Amino acid sequence: MKTRMSPMAKREERYFYLCISPWIAGFLIFTAGPIVASLFFSFCNYDVVTPPNWVGIQNYKRLISDPLFWQSLKVTSYFSLVSVPLGIALSLIIAILLNQNIKGLTWFRTIYYMPSVISGVAVALLWMWIFNPEFGVLNFLLWKLFHIQGPAWLMSEEWVIPALIIMSLWGIGGDIVIYLAGLQGIPTELYEAAEIDGANSFNKFLNITIPMMSPVLLFTLIMGIINSFQVFTQAYVMTRGGPHYASLFYVLYIYQNAFQFFSMGYASALSWILFLIILALTFLIFKSSPLWVYYESTRER
Amino acid sequence: MVRRFRGMCFLVVLVIASVILSSLVTSLSYAEKAKVTILWRDDPDEVPVLDEIIKDFNSTHPNITVEAIVVPYDEYDPKLFSMWAAGTPPDIFWCAAESGYVDHAIRDMNFTLDTLVNRDKNVINIKDFYPAAIEGATFRGDLKGLPFAQAYTAIFYNATLFDDAGIKYPTTNWTDKNWTWDKLVGIAKKLTKDINGDGKIDQYGLLDTRDLFEMAWAWGGDMFDPNVYKGYPPEKLTLDKPKNYNALLTALQKRVDLVYKDKVSPTPATQQVIEQMGPPLKTGRLGMVISGDWSIWGAMPKNYKWGIGAVPYSVPNVKKVCLYTDPLEIARTSKHPNEAWEFIKYLASPSAQKKLMEKTSRISSRQSLRKNYIEKISPLMVNTKQGLDQVLSGAFKYCQEDAEHTVFGFYKLQSVWTSETDPLWLEKKGVKEVLDTMIVKVNQAIEENLKGIVVR
Numbered sequence: 001m002k003t004r005m006s007p008m009a010k011r012e013e014r015y016f017y018l019c020i021s022p023w024i025a026g027f028l029i030f031t032a033g034p035i036v037a038s039l040f041f042s043f044c045n046y047d048v049v050t051p052p053n054w055v056g057i058q059n060y061k062r063l064i065s066d067p068l069f070w071q072s073l074k075v076t077s078y079f080s081l082v083s084v085p086l087g088i089a090l091s092l093i094i095a096i097l098l099n100q101n102i103k104g105l106t107w108f109r110t111i112y113y114m115p116s117v118i119s120g121v122a123v124a125l126l127w128m129w130i131f132n133p134e135f136g137v138l139n140f141l142l143w144k145l146f147h148i149q150g151p152a153w154l155m156s157e158e159w160v161i162p163a164l165i166i167m168s169l170w171g172i173g174g175d176i177v178i179y180l181a182g183l184q185g186i187p188t189e190l191y192e193a194a195e196i197d198g199a200n201s202f203n204k205f206l207n208i209t210i211p212m213m214s215p216v217l218l219f220t221l222i223m224g225i226i227n228s229f230q231v232f233t234q235a236y237v238m239t240r241g242g243p244h245y246a247s248l249f250y251v252l253y254i255y256q257n258a259f260q261f262f263s264m265g266y267a268s269a270l271s272w273i274l275f276l277i278i279l280a281l282t283f284l285i286f287k288s289s290p291l292w293v294y295y296e297s298t299r300e301r
Numbered sequence: 302m303v304r305r306f307r308g309m310c311f312l313v314v315l316v317i318a319s320v321i322l323s324s325l326v327t328s329l330s331y332a333e334k335a336k337v338t339i340l341w342r343d344d345p346d347e348v349p350v351l352d353e354i355i356k357d358f359n360s361t362h363p364n365i366t367v368e369a370i371v372v373p374y375d376e377y378d379p380k381l382f383s384m385w386a387a388g389t390p391p392d393i394f395w396c397a398a399e400s401g402y403v404d405h406a407i408r409d410m411n412f413t414l415d416t417l418v419n420r421d422k423n424v425i426n427i428k429d430f431y432p433a434a435i436e437g438a439t440f441r442g443d444l445k446g447l448p449f450a451q452a453y454t455a456i457f458y459n460a461t462l463f464d465d466a467g468i469k470y471p472t473t474n475w476t477d478k479n480w481t482w483d484k485l486v487g488i489a490k491k492l493t494k495d496i497n498g499d500g501k502i503d504q505y506g507l508l509d510t511r512d513l514f515e516m517a518w519a520w521g522g523d524m525f526d527p528n529v530y531k532g533y534p535p536e537k538l539t540l541d542k543p544k545n546y547n548a549l550l551t552a553l554q555k556r557v558d559l560v561y562k563d564k565v566s567p568t569p570a571t572q573q574v575i576e577q578m579g580p581p582l583k584t585g586r587l588g589m590v591i592s593g594d595w596s597i598w599g600a601m602p603k604n605y606k607w608g609i610g611a612v613p614y615s616v617p618n619v620k621k622v623c624l625y626t627d628p629l630e631i632a633r634t635s636k637h638p639n640e641a642w643e644f645i646k647y648l649a650s651p652s653a654q655k656k657l658m659e660k661t662s663r664i665s666s667r668q669s670l671r672k673n674y675i676e677k678i679s680p681l682m683v684n685t686k687q688g689l690d691q692v693l694s695g696a697f698k699y700c701q702e703d704a705e706h707t708v709f710g711f712y713k714l715q716s717v718w719t720s721e722t723d724p725l726w727l728e729k730k731g732v733k734e735v736l737d738t739m740i741v742k743v744n745q746a747i748e749e750n751l752k753g754i755v756v757r
Contacts, residue, residue, distance in 0.1 A: 045752070045753060045754075047382075047408065047753055047754060048382040048383065048385065048386045049382055049385045049386065049408045049410060050408055050409075050754070062749075128577070129577070132573075132574055132577065133570050133574070134570070134571065134574045135574060152570050155569065155570040155573065155727075156727070157723075157727060157729075241720070242719075242720060242723055243569075243720075243723040243726075243727060244720055244721075244723035244724055244727070245720055256716070259378065259379040259382075260378070260399060260712055260713070260716070261710075261712065261713040261716075261750075261753075262378075262382060262400075262753070263749070263753055
């Protein structure tokens with residue numbers, strides 16, 4: 001049975017709603033509203049200017065037979081599948097190195113985090129120069145150090161996604177900081193106990209560090225997948241989806257349809273499919289998490 | 302305690318009420334003054350002049366307030382369309398970005414201006430506008446915008462590089478039968494050089510930036526039916542006709558040859574490298590460029606001399622290049638169409654046009670101001686004033702309005718054919734194979750475009 005609220009609690013509740021009302025209004029108008037509207041538009045022919053007209057599931061049907069939809073899905077999955085695990089592995093390794101008791105740790109932490117602070121467009125322009133096949137520093141180094149004639153990177157169908165994956169590693173600073181915090185939260189007595197039992201560094205890493213870090217890994221994995229499916233700036237600024245659709249990321253394709261071709265209905269349908277994909281992936285990862293994520297506070301029954 | 306809560310509620314209501322009241326008061330004070338908005342692109346040259354013209358206009362028209370909304374180029378169309386969707390369209394807009402006035406007209410976004418032009422014919426003097434410019438603002442016989450500026454196609458060249466190679470400058474005569482594509486390529490070869498002797502070309506002879514539909518024109522074909530340019534949506538490409546198909550096939554082959562056979566043009570990769578240093582012609586690494594006159598917009602480097610020439614014949618007796626007209630349109634749902642027209646008239650008047658030409662690199666749509674334009678650019682050029690006049694007369698005579706402005710849903714079609722022809726520059730596929738696939742894909746895009754609208 002619910003107990004009656006005291007006058008004090010009631011008043012507090014009223015204040016709560018009063019104070020949070022700007023956020024509720026903002027959420028309903030600027031977030032929930034457009035989401036609901038886009039669901040409606042996804043069943044319409046809508047060019048933004050003329051009123052939408054209902055076409056049923058035509059947009060979803062078109063999607064299945066649209067080779068560019070599949071191409072954008074392929075490009076995005078390829079990027080996601082390589083860049084997310086690679087980013088996690090690399091940032092974990094760097095975090096562990098930074099977690100050793102060394103001098104100037106804060107300096108290193110700052111240096112590794114710094115790239116994450118710079119805006120997406122500036123980073124994109126910087127990397128365009130790095131990848132420049134003729135003047136770029138990357139091909140220069142490849143030639144000087146290994147005598148390898150570097151590929152055309154962003155202008156090559158085969159190398160454009162690998163190039164963007166390399167570039168995505170630039171932003172791992174954010175994950176490093178999270179991992180560092182996680183690593184520093186692991187009680188040292190676990191390592192000490194393992195050492196007494198004769199465990200070597202690798203055993204300690206596999207049996208203590210990884211399980212203790214698994215909740216953090218779960219978080220970065222989910223965020224990484226969501227972010228990788230929403231890649232836009234790099235493709236928009238650096239390649240415009242080319243050459244020959246080789247970097248046509250999913251969100252770029254949505255943008256093109258919505259704001260360049262003014263097929264807002266089709267773009268809405270694409271967006272809802274993206275939403276369902278991310279939802280399904282997140283759901284799968286969460287469902288699988290009891291198998292590999294260890295929470296200290298939950299006891300096994 | 303209840304009182305305190307009431308007090309807080311009262312305060313919130315008071316704040317909201319005062320916000321509403323103050324906005325009411327402001328809008329009331331505007332009520333007698335018609336507020337006209339104009340949507341412009343964020344061009345560092347154009348915006349200050351526009352501001353100046355608006356200031357002059359506002360001070361001489363006490364009942365009208367013109368206000369410019371300036372957005373980056375990439376956001377121009379999204380802004381225009383979303384303002385429209387919100388029910389507050391800009392009163393005046395133009396095809397500053399990817400959508401053309403035909404895209405607007407098919408969606409019934411712009412007024413027909415013929416009545417207004419006739420009413421004010423003494424002030425407007427429509428005969429003063431280039432006929433091609435008026436045609437480039439006409440939708441199925443109706444004038445949909447008043448042109449305020451043009452861009453024209455020609456050959457722009459670095460005269461210093463010609464001098465260094467000891468070559469004669471390109472002719473300014475558009476009907477010179479001897480000025481052919483092969484001659485052009487011949488000159489380009491002499492201008493292409495490996496200056497530092499590292500085996501790589503540092504200086505290219507020619508960059509032809511013309512789009513596919515312009516290439517088809519130049520080689521005597523067409524990608525679209527003549528009606529399409531009048532504002533009727535395309536139903537398919539006209540490349541099923543052998544004449545058109547062969548024209549584009551040859552044109553594409555010649556373009557590929559420029560890069561891989563004659564080696565006088567940079568590969569797209571190299572071109573991007575050059576473009577990262579600035580507009581290609583201005584870098585000094587390029588002899589000639591066939592493009593719109595934006596190649597010579599802004600300050601030209603002083604260490605080189607420059608020139609303008611006629612575009613050569615690709616095939617005998619065929620000459621058609623692209624003209625780019627910027628017509629100012631009035632939103633059909635504008636609350637102040639008359640006031641908007643007043644401002645358009647002002648902006649298209651000779652005095653405002655002169656100001657615009659003095660401070661930007663744009664050429665006016667008014668023929669009477671061509672001499673002012675020549676006066677302005679001739680100190681930079683090796684051409685004589687007569688030569689410049691000859692180039693300009695040809696550029697405005699042997700031309701047709703940019704398909705981006707006149708073909709419905711052009712941007713989507715262009716993005717499809719640009720992507721589909723990428724394999725040509727990656728040397729992956731032959732011209733015929735690429736062209737055949739491209740035709741199928743563009744026709745699909747045309748179909749999608751048609752499904753997307755209620756065709757008027």
